[in-house]
Every structure is written in structure tokens, then in C-alpha cells.
Amino acid sequence: MSGFKLQSEPRKPCIIFRLNGTLMSMGILSLPLIAFLLSVIISMIKDFEQSTATHCRVWNLFPSISAAISCCTPQRYIWRLLIALHTAPRFMIACMYYNHYMAFSVSGNGVLYQMMVAVNSLLHVLENICLLTLSFVMSHENYGFMLFSLLYMFLTLVVFRWSRSGGPWTPKDLTSYRKKVSLAVFNMSVVIISVYFFFRHNWYCEPGMYSIYSFLEYLVVISNVAFHGTAVYEYGQGELVFCEVPLHKLKAV
Numbered sequence: 001m002s003g004f005k006l007q008s009e010p011r012k013p014c015i016i017f018r019l020n021g022t023l024m025s026m027g028i029l030s031l032p033l034i035a036f037l038l039s040v041i042i043s044m045i046k047d048f049e050q051s052t053a054t055h056c057r058v059w060n061l062f063p064s065i066s067a068a069i070s071c072c073t074p075q076r077y078i079w080r081l082l083i084a085l086h087t088a089p090r091f092m093i094a095c096m097y098y099n100h101y102m103a104f105s106v107s108g109n110g111v112l113y114q115m116m117v118a119v120n121s122l123l124h125v126l127e128n129i130c131l132l133t134l135s136f137v138m139s140h141e142n143y144g145f146m147l148f149s150l151l152y153m154f155l156t157l158v159v160f161r162w163s164r165s166g167g168p169w170t171p172k173d174l175t176s177y178r179k180k181v182s183l184a185v186f187n188m189s190v191v192i193i194s195v196y197f198f199f200r201h202n203w204y205c206e207p208g209m210y211s212i213y214s215f216l217e218y219l220v221v222i223s224n225v226a227f228h229g230t231a232v233y234e235y236g237q238g239e240l241v242f243c244e245v246p247l248h249k250l251k252a253v
Contacts, residue, residue: 025231
């Protein structure tokens with residue numbers, strides 16, 4: 001026993017890993033953009049006819065995202081790999097947003113506000129699950145993802161504004177909210193326009209109509225990623241920290 005020395009004082013928390021909030025947000029959000037761009041570009045260069053083919057058998061310039069990520073390899077595996085890396089941290093961000101909004105003291109019905117925060121977090125998770133399902137089950141129907149994405153954007157605007165009702169807005173809050181509103185309105189508008197071209201293609205089988213729909217689909221994805229990117233205003237100045245905490249301190253939390 002003489003070779004061992006008992007520690008008289010509890011160990012202090014030891015930081016194992018830390019990551020800047022802005023770097024974390026940009027890294028997570030860059031993955032679906034890279035996956036999307038690589039899949040579309042490779043499909044247009046390597047598998048143009050197969051990725052742009054539709055039941056109408058008319059000329060098209062751009063492949064839809066569902067065709068680009070599922071028709072051929074290596075696009076399929078690039079998309080799956082990067083989306084898998086992207087979605088895991090997204091579940092963590094959904095929890096972070098839940099805690100972020102729940103920390104505010106709001107005016108009005110606090111119980112209703114807490115319910116809306118919980119539903120908003122659930123929509124965030126469901127959007128993420130639909131993205132995983134779309135990637136690995138390879139469904140050409142992305143209606144679930146679109147629905148949860150639009151609902152999440154709309155409810156986020158409501159929750160964000162309500163969360164700041166108990167005090168003055170900071171310049172960062174105002175910038176974040178304005179960007180959220182602009183991106184949400186743009187996204188919803190493009191979705192509505194894309195639906196028109198989707199049905200026009202299916203009804204009339206006109207050359208190029210599906211390409212317009214596909215291009216609008218690209219804008220939907222980019223604006224969706226940009227909307228989630230506004231998280232940098234909430235977490236950009238913080239850090240994600242992994243640390244070793246003594247057990248007695250963990251129990252006290």
C-alpha cells in the first residue's frame with residue numbers, strides 16, 4: 001500500500017475537448033450542402049440520362065435531388081455518409097434549442113409557451129428522422145420532410161419572438177429573427193411555386209418543366225440549410241465542451 005497515495009481533495013473537472021460554436025454550426029451545416037452539390041454534379045456528368053429521366057420521357061437539364069442521391073453510385077454512398085454524419089449532431093442541437101428556449105421568462109401563458117417549445121423541438125427531431133429515412137430507405141416521396149420542415153420554420157418564428165417578450169431584444173436577436181423570417185418566407189414561397197411546376201410536368205409532360213421543379217428544389221434545400229444556420233446567432237459565441245466531471249459533482253447537478 002505504500003506505493004499508492006490517496007487523493008485528499010476531489011479532482012477538478014478536466015476539459016477533454018472543446019469546439020467553437022460557430023465552427024461547430026458551420027461544420028454540421030456544410031455536410032448536407034456538400035452531399036447535395038456532389039450528388040447533383042456527379043449525376044449530371046456521369047449519369048445524366050438516368051438521373052434526368054422521368055415517366056414523360058421528355059428532355060430535362062437538372063436531376064431532382066431524389067434522383068441524384070438514389071439512382072447511381074457513388075452519389076448514393078456520398079449522400080448517405082455525409083447525411084449520417086450530419087444528423088447525429090442535429091439531435092443534440094434540437095436538445096440545445098429546447099433548453100435555450102425553456103430558459104427564458106416570458107409574458108403571457110407560460111404553460112402554452114412550454115408546450116410550443118416542446119412541439120417545436122419534436123418537429124426538429126421529426127424533420128431530422130425524415131431526412132434519415134429519405135437517405136437510407138431511398139423513398140422518392142419527400143413530403144414528410146417538407147411538411148415537418150415548413151412547420152418547424154413557422155413555429156420557430158413564433159417561439160423565438162415569444163421567448164424575447166420578457167425583455168428587450170439585443171442586436172443579435174434582431175438580426176437572427178429577421179434572417180429567420182426572410183429565409184422562412186423564401187423557403188415557403190419556393191415550395192409553393194415548385195408544386196405548380198411539379199404538377200404541370202405531370203399533367204402536360206412539357207420539356208424542361210421538371211428541370212425547373214428540380215432547380216426550385218435546390219433552392220428549398222439551400223434555404224432550409226441557411227435557416228438552420230441562423231443557430232450561429234444563438235450559439236456562435238459559445239463552445240461545445242466535453243469534460244470529465246467528478247461523480248459527486250455530477251450527482252449534485
